[in-house]
Amino acid sequence: xxxxxxxxxxxxxxxxxxxxxxxxxxxxxxxxxxxxxxxxxxxxxxxxxxxxxxxxxxxxxxxxxxxxxxxxxxxxxxxxxxxxxxxxxxxxxxxxxxxxxxxxxxxxxxxxxxxxxxxxxxxxxxxxxxxxxxxxxxxxxxxxxxxxxxxxxxxxxxxxxxxxxxxxxxxxxxxxxxxxxxxxxxxxxxxx
Amino acid sequence: xxxxxxxxxxxxxxxxxxxxxxxxxxxxxxxxxxxxxxxxxxxxxxxxxxxxxxxxxxxxxxxxxxxxxxxxxxxxxxxxxxxxxxxxxxxxxxxxxxxxxxxxxxxxxxxxxxxxxxxxxxxxxxxxxxxxxxxxxxxxxxxxxxxxxxxxxxxxxxxxxxxxxxxxxxxxxxxxxxxxxxxxxxxxxxxx
Numbered sequence: 001x002x003x004x005x006x007x008x009x010x011x012x013x014x015x016x017x018x019x020x021x022x023x024x025x026x027x028x029x030x031x032x033x034x035x036x037x038x039x040x041x042x043x044x045x046x047x048x049x050x051x052x053x054x055x056x057x058x059x060x061x062x063x064x065x066x067x068x069x070x071x072x073x074x075x076x077x078x079x080x081x082x083x084x085x086x087x088x089x090x091x092x093x094x095x096x097x098x099x100x101x102x103x104x105x106x107x108x109x110x111x112x113x114x115x116x117x118x119x120x121x122x123x124x125x126x127x128x129x130x131x132x133x134x135x136x137x138x139x140x141x142x143x144x145x146x147x148x149x150x151x152x153x154x155x156x157x158x159x160x161x162x163x164x165x166x167x168x169x170x171x172x173x174x175x176x177x178x179x180x181x182x183x184x185x186x187x188x189x190x191x192x
Numbered sequence: 193x194x195x196x197x198x199x200x201x202x203x204x205x206x207x208x209x210x211x212x213x214x215x216x217x218x219x220x221x222x223x224x225x226x227x228x229x230x231x232x233x234x235x236x237x238x239x240x241x242x243x244x245x246x247x248x249x250x251x252x253x254x255x256x257x258x259x260x261x262x263x264x265x266x267x268x269x270x271x272x273x274x275x276x277x278x279x280x281x282x283x284x285x286x287x288x289x290x291x292x293x294x295x296x297x298x299x300x301x302x303x304x305x306x307x308x309x310x311x312x313x314x315x316x317x318x319x320x321x322x323x324x325x326x327x328x329x330x331x332x333x334x335x336x337x338x339x340x341x342x343x344x345x346x347x348x349x350x351x352x353x354x355x356x357x358x359x360x361x362x363x364x365x366x367x368x369x370x371x372x373x374x375x376x377x378x379x380x381x382x383x384x
Contacts, residue, residue: 019353125357130375160363161211161374165317170362171352182353183322 001110001189006054006067011156015176016066028053028067039073043105044120051107051118058111064189067107070175072151074100079151088141088152095151097131102151102173106181108188119188123177125168127155132162193302193381198246198259203348207368208258220245220259231265235297236312243299243310250303256381259299262367264343266292271343280333280344287343289323294343294365298373300380311380315369317360319347324354 005016008027016023030053036042051067058065072079074094082088105122132140140159146152153159155166155173169177197208200219208215222245228234243259250257264271266286274280297314324332332351338344345351347358347365361369 015352018350020350130371155362158210158212160207161370163361163371165360166362167359168357169355170347170358178353179322179355 002060002063004054004058004063004065006050006065009175011174012068012176015171015174015178019178019182023066026054026057030056032069039071039078039101039103040105040122040124042078043069043071043103043122044107045105047105047107047122048118048120051109055109055111055116061111061113063111064185065107065109065111066181067109068104068176070102070104070150070172072100072102074098081148081150082146082152085141085147088146089137091152092132092137092140092146093134095129095153096137097129099126099128100151101125102127102168104172104175104177106177106184108184110188117188117191119184121180121184123169123172123180125166125170125172127166127173128164130162130164136162194252194255196246196250196255196257198242198257201367203367204260207363207366207370211370211374215258218246218249222248224261231263231270231293231295232297232314232316234270235261235263235295235314236299237297239297239299239314240301240310240312243301247301247303247308253303253305255303256377257299257301257303258373259301260296260368262294262296262342262364264292264294266290273340273342274338274344277333277339280338281329283344284324284329284332284338285326287321287345288329289321291318291320292343293317294319294360296364296367296369298369298376300376302380309380309383311376313372313376315361315364315372317358317362317364319358319365320356322354322356328354 003023005025006028028050046069047067051065054065079091102125108119110117171178195215197217198220220242238261239259243257246257271283294317300311302309363370
C-alpha cells in the first residue's frame with residue numbers, strides 16, 4: 001500500500017516521518033469550500049476536500065491518502081492564518097491570557113480494486129496562553145513566525161515561552177495528531 | 193548579567209535557546225543526594241544541588257545559574273533513566289495505557305555583589321499513553337531512544353505516536369518548562 005500525505009505543510013511531513021512510515025507528499029490543489037460552522041465539522045470537511053483533491057490527480061490502486069486541516073477556535077470565532085501583521089496582532093491579543101481550542105481534522109481515503117473507503121476523525125486540544133504585553137506580541141510578530149500559521153502562532157518554536165499549558169495532544173496543535181492517527185490507521189487499514 | 197545553564201542536557205539547551213537568551217552551559221558535576229520522597233520536593237532538591245554545584249566552580253558576580261531536574265512518577269514509584277533494556281521494558285510496560293506525572297524542578301540562583309538569592313519552583317505535567325503491545329515496546333527500545341531518558345521515553349521523538357494526551361506544559365516533559373521559567377525570571381530578575 002502506497003501512503004500519500006495530501007499536504008504541503010513541512011510540519012505535517014515531519015510529524016508523519018516520526019511515525020516511521022514511508023510516504024509521498026502530494027499537496028492538494030483543490031479549492032476549499034466551508035459549508036459548516038462548528039469547528040469539529042469544518043476541519044473534517046476541509047480534510048475530506050483535501051484528500052478528494054489529491055485522489056483526483058491519482059491513478060492506480062492500493063493507496064492511502066491522508067488529508068488534514070487545522071484551525072484555531074476561540075468562542076464562536078474561527079482563526080485561520082493572518083492576512084497581515086495587524087491581523088496577527090488582533091488574534092494574539094484576543095488569545096493572550098486565555099484558553100482556546102485547536103482542531104485538526106483528518107481524512108483517510110483508501111483506494112483498492114474494489115473501490116474506495118473513507119474514514120474521518122478530528123482531535124481537539126485546549127491551549128492556554130500566559131498574558132502577553134503588547135511589546136511581547138509585536139516582538140513575536142516581527143520574527144515572522146506567525147504569518148503562515150492558523151491562529152498566528154507556532155507552539156513548537158520561540159512562541160513556546162507563552163504557552164502556559166495544553167490539554168490534549170501536542171502534535172495536534174503542531175498540525176497532525178500522530179498518536180490518534182497511528183491508532184486509527186491500525187484499525188482502518190486492517191478493515192478496508 | 194551572565195546566564196548559566198547548569199545542565200549537560202542537549203534538550204534543555206535547545207529549549208533555553210528558544211527563549212531567545214544568551215547563555216553559557218556549565219554542566220554540574222556534584223553528587224546528587226535525594227533526601228525527599230515526594231516528587232515535587234525531589235526535583236526541587238536536585239535542581240538546587242545542581243545549581244549549587246555550578247556555583248562552587250564559578251568566580252565573579254552578577255550571574256544567574258539555572259539548575260533543573262526532571263523525573264517521571266507513577267503512583268509511589270519514581271522512574272529515572274533505565275539501567276538497561278529490560279529496565280526500559282519494565283517502565284514502559286508499567287506506563288502503557290496509563291496516566292503518569294512528569295515533574296521538573298528549577299532552581300534560579302543569582303549572585304551579585306551583595307550576596308546570593310535563590311528561587312525554587314517546579315512544574316507538573318500529566319501524560320497519558322495509549323496501550324502498547326510488547327512488540328511496540330520492544331520496537332521502540334531497539335531505537336535506543338529510551339536509554340538516556342527519565343521514564344524510558346522521549347515525548348519529542350518517534351515515541352510521540354503513543355502519547356494520547358498531556359495536561360500541562362509540553363516542554364516540561366521534554367525537560368525544561370520554558371513558559372513558567374520565562375515568567376519566573378521576569379519577576380526574580382527584577383527583584384533580586
